[in-house]
Amino acid sequence: MRLVLAEDNALLRAGLTQVLESAGFVVAVAVDNAVELDQALKDPSLEGAVLDVRMPPTFTDEGLRAAIAVRADRPGFPVLVLSQYVEQLYARELLASGEGSVGYLLKDRVADVRDFLDAVRRVLAGGTVLDAEVVAAIMARSQDEPLERLTPREREVLGRMAEGRSNTSIATALHVTEKAVAKHINNIFTKLDLPVDMEANRRVRAVLTWLRA
Amino acid sequence: MTAYALAQVLWLVPLLVIFVLIVVGGVLVVVWVGLVLLVAAIPALRWFADQQRSIASRVLGVEIPRPYRPLPAGGPLVRLRAVASDPMTWRDLLWLLWAVSFGWVLSLLVIVLLVTVVTGFIWWYGVGPILWIRSVVDRALLSYGTTEALEQRVQVLTRTRADAVDHSAAELRRLERDLHDGTQARLVSLSMSLGMAETLFETDPEAAARMVGEARSTTTAAIGELRSVVRGIHPPVLADRGLDGGVRALALDMAVPVEVSGSIPGRPPAPVESAVYFAIAECLANAAKHAEPQHAWIVLEHRDGLLRAVVGDDGRGGADPRQGTGMRGVMRRLAAFDGTMSVSSPADGPTIVTLEVPCDLSSPKTTPFSEPG
Numbered sequence: 001m002r003l004v005l006a007e008d009n010a011l012l013r014a015g016l017t018q019v020l021e022s023a024g025f026v027v028a029v030a031v032d033n034a035v036e037l038d039q040a041l042k043d044p045s046l047e048g049a050v051l052d053v054r055m056p057p058t059f060t061d062e063g064l065r066a067a068i069a070v071r072a073d074r075p076g077f078p079v080l081v082l083s084q085y086v087e088q089l090y091a092r093e094l095l096a097s098g099e100g101s102v103g104y105l106l107k108d109r110v111a112d113v114r115d116f117l118d119a120v121r122r123v124l125a126g127g128t129v130l131d132a133e134v135v136a137a138i139m140a141r142s143q144d145e146p147l148e149r150l151t152p153r154e155r156e157v158l159g160r161m162a163e164g165r166s167n168t169s170i171a172t173a174l175h176v177t178e179k180a181v182a183k184h185i186n187n188i189f190t191k192l193d194l195p196v197d198m199e200a201n202r203r204v205r206a207v208l209t210w211l212r213a
Numbered sequence: 214m215t216a217y218a219l220a221q222v223l224w225l226v227p228l229l230v231i232f233v234l235i236v237v238g239g240v241l242v243v244v245w246v247g248l249v250l251l252v253a254a255i256p257a258l259r260w261f262a263d264q265q266r267s268i269a270s271r272v273l274g275v276e277i278p279r280p281y282r283p284l285p286a287g288g289p290l291v292r293l294r295a296v297a298s299d300p301m302t303w304r305d306l307l308w309l310l311w312a313v314s315f316g317w318v319l320s321l322l323v324i325v326l327l328v329t330v331v332t333g334f335i336w337w338y339g340v341g342p343i344l345w346i347r348s349v350v351d352r353a354l355l356s357y358g359t360t361e362a363l364e365q366r367v368q369v370l371t372r373t374r375a376d377a378v379d380h381s382a383a384e385l386r387r388l389e390r391d392l393h394d395g396t397q398a399r400l401v402s403l404s405m406s407l408g409m410a411e412t413l414f415e416t417d418p419e420a421a422a423r424m425v426g427e428a429r430s431t432t433t434a435a436i437g438e439l440r441s442v443v444r445g446i447h448p449p450v451l452a453d454r455g456l457d458g459g460v461r462a463l464a465l466d467m468a469v470p471v472e473v474s475g476s477i478p479g480r481p482p483a484p485v486e487s488a489v490y491f492a493i494a495e496c497l498a499n500a501a502k503h504a505e506p507q508h509a510w511i512v513l514e515h516r517d518g519l520l521r522a523v524v525g526d527d528g529r530g531g532a533d534p535r536q537g538t539g540m541r542g543v544m545r546r547l548a549a550f551d552g553t554m555s556v557s558s559p560a561d562g563p564t565i566v567t568l569e570v571p572c573d574l575s576s577p578k579t580t581p582f583s584e585p586g
Contacts, residue, residue, distance in 0.1 A: 060453040085440050087450050089462040108436045111429060140468050 001124060002028040002045055006037040006063060007052040007082070016050065016110065023117045034062035041070045048078035048124050052107075053090070064090055068097075075099055078124045082107045086131045088138060095128065095211055100204035103129035103164070122164045126200055128207050129164030138162075138211065147210060149191040157184040162207045214340050217268045218323035221316070221347070224261060228313050231258050235306065252289050255296055262305050265312070266355050269348035280357050300361050308354035319347045377549040380542065391442050399435035403428050451490050455480050459490050460511055460522075467497055469506055469526075475513040479574030481520055485550050489522055489568060492543045492554065496524040496566045499539065504528025504564060515574060522568045530562030543568075 003020060005027050007013040017027045029040040033056040041049065049070065051063040067079040080103035081094060094102050103123040109131065110116045119129040139159050143150075150158065153174075160170045167185070171178040185203075192209050194202050234254035241247030263279060270277040282299045284292050296302050323343055326336035357365065410424035443449065451459035457476050464471035480486065493511060500506055506528030514521050534540040534556045544554050552570030 054449075054453075085444070085449050087462045088465040089450065089454075089458065092465070108433055111433065137466055141465075142468055142470070144470070 001047050002026045004028060004037070004040045004043075004046050004049045005030040005051075006032070006034075006040075006049070006055060006066070008032045008055045009052075012052075012107070012110075019110065019113055019116065020050070020120070023120075025120070033057060034066060037063075037066050038069075041066065048080070048101075048120075050080045050082065050120070053081060053083040061090070064093065067102075068093060071097055071099065071102075076101050076126070078126075079103070080105065080120055080123045080129070082110070086134050088134055091130055091134045092211060095208055098208060100126045100128050100200070104134065105129065105131045106133060119164055126204070127164055128162065128204050130162045130207070130211075132163055135159045135162050146192055150188060154184050154188050154191070157181060158188055158206060158210055161185070161188075161203055162210060214272070214344055215323060215327060215336075217272065218320040218340070218344060220268070221265075221312070221320035222324055225313060225317050227257070228261060228309060231261070232309055232313060235309075248289065248293065251293060255293075255302070258305055258309065261312075262308060262355055265308070265351050269351040269355070272344050272348040273352060275352075277352055277356055280355075280361070300358070304354055304358070308351065311350060311354060316347055316350065319343055373545075373548045373551075376545040380546055380549075388442065388446065391438075391445070395438040396435050396442065399431050399438065403431045403435065406431060447487060448490070451486065456486050456490060456513065459486075460493055460513065463490075463494055463497065464511060467501060467509070469501065470508055471497065472508070472510045473513070474510070477513055477515050477520065477574065479515070480576060481515075481570075481572045481574055485520065485552075485570055485572045488546045488550060488552070489520065489570060492547060492568050493522055493524055495539050495543050496568075499532065499537065500524070500526040500528055500564065503532065504530065504562065506562075518571055518573060520570045520572050520574075523565060524568070525563055525565040527563050529560075530558045530564050531560045532556060532558040532564050534566075 001024075003025050005013065005016055005020070007016060007030075010032070013030055013032065017030055020027050028046060029043070031037050031040055035057065037051070037055070040046070049067070051067055053061050053063040055062050063083075064081060067081050071077050071079060075097065076099045078101040079094075081090075082105055083090075084107055086104060086106055091104050094104055101123055103119050105116075105119060109119070122129050136159075139155065143155070147155070156174065157170060160173060165173070167178050167181045171181045174181070188206055189202050192206055194205050194209075197205075231254050234250045235258070238247045238250030238254060242251065259281065266277045266279065280301050282295065282301070285295050323336065323340050326332045326339060356362075406424045406428040410421040410428065413421035413424060448459060448462075450462040454462070455477065461473050464473050481489070497509065497511075500509055504526050506526035509524070509526040509528075511525075512521075512523040534544065534554065540554070540556075547554055547568060547570060550570050550572065552568065554569075555567045556564070557567075558564040
């Protein structure tokens with residue numbers, strides 16, 4: 001898998017490159033500013049991007065803007081956005097196009113290398129990975145239709161799905177069997193009126209519905 | 214217009230009475246009768262002066278503020294002394310002289326021109342300019358002189374500067390506490406864990422690995438705390454997206470639905486932006502804490518050099534901004550920029566807080582992305 005990496009801090013850039021390459025990904029281009037990133041993203045042979053939100057020249061949200069722009073050109077282009085802080089607003093903007101293959105994580109999550117690589121793989125495979133902090137913020141909000149129909153347990157499962165966790169991982173976290181998790185997920189799909197489709201697509205759609213409510 | 218002139222003509226009688234009362238009262242002030250006369254005459258004079266201010270402000274199309282100093286609490290003597298030391302009282306008297314002499318003649322002229330039918334066309338064209346002249350003189354007499362205006366400005370600035378200094382000192386103390394109790398303490402414990410791991414590597418590698426694991430979770434906690442400290446100083450989303458985006462992000466993080474409408478076509482100066490952002494955050498936090506609303510809303514706009522933010526909620530109401538230290542802090546912080554906060558909160562709601570700060574906007578805003586959904 002050929003990836004582009006954009007991160008302005010040299011230490012972090014080297015660290016991320018090392019982590020990604022150790023897992024068998026190819027960091028084809030590593031840049032430290034938004035201008036070079038825009039150039040690099042034009043390369044059609046790239047299969048995904050890992051981007052820092054805040055970069056030169058303006059040190060605001062150019063990584064996020066680049067992610068949205070490239071996905072407008074290439075719908076579903078896998079992007080994992082890393083940031084020093086996370087905002088629901090930015091998560092919504094990233095997912096506004098309605099496609100999966102998006103990750104939005106706090107930078108410190110990289111410290112847990114296994115989880116981080118797992119997140120990268122999920123994004124490349126078309127899933128959504130939202131940071132636990134974003135998920136917690138959305139959970140705290142009072143929920144309207146159609147999410148009102150979900151039981152608290154189902155909402156919890158949906159939150160974990162948004163974090164990009166597998167059924168096994170959700171089962172372990174909630175101390176239930178994998179079968180129970182699968183049942184909850186099926187209930188969620190039915191209650192949210194998601195059309196019958198591939199399981200992965202339905203997961204992404206469920207998360208989108210949840211984020212938008 | 215002519216109606217104003219007619220009113221001014223008819224005022225001659227009461228104004229003359231007031232004039233006589235004040236002169237006689239002033240002379241007799243050594244005897245108690247004089248005091249009674251003044252206590253009756255001065256409020257009457259102020260009432261007429263206020264009427265004249267509103268006429269002049271309508272004729273000239275500019276606002277004329279009511280410039281009297283606030284009266285102190287206390288008996289009539291205390292109040293009378295305060296009134297006598299208010300330069301505006303003496304300007305009012307000067308105006309009184311003008312209003313019963315040349316000013317009165319000008320107003321009378323308007324009526325005469327109208328009543329004497331042959332001069333009707335002069336009246337048609339003359340009423341505007343004549344009343345304009347009268348109003349200009351009225352305004353000059355009934356407003357602050359330059360010196361008084363400056364004196365008052367100095368008072369306001371002295372007070373708001375002291376408040377601003379207090380506020381930033383308090384903020385620095387809070388930051389110092391946050392960093393000292395939070396981040397610094399975590400780093401100390403991190404350093405201890407790593408030190409212990411270092412000594413244990415040889416003898417007990419398993420325990421050492423546990424220590425390193427602990428060190429990592431401490432690091433995560435320290436980063437989290439540092440992040441919240443940074444948010445408290447200047448939220449990154451505010452820096453990225455300005456007030457519009459910052460407030461929208463704030464609204465999303467509230468537990469109740471908050472609708473944001475309006476927009477700011479540029480960026481206000483950074484200190485104003487930050488003060489207004491934190492003011493809105495405080496209002497929303499108060500609403501969530503005390504009012505139990507179902508729904509809240511924020512309207513942002515910038516018009517005629519005035520940045521306005523309205524924060525409303527459909528909760529319980531009955532909010533008193535003087536009760537909460539948070540709201541008083543907001544008022545003081547806005548006052549440093551000549552900004553104001555007004556609260557309307559009847560029992561049973563809704564509560565509507567209006568924040569206004571005069572400021573110019575710079576550079577067109579960075580284009581936000583369209584709202585999803």
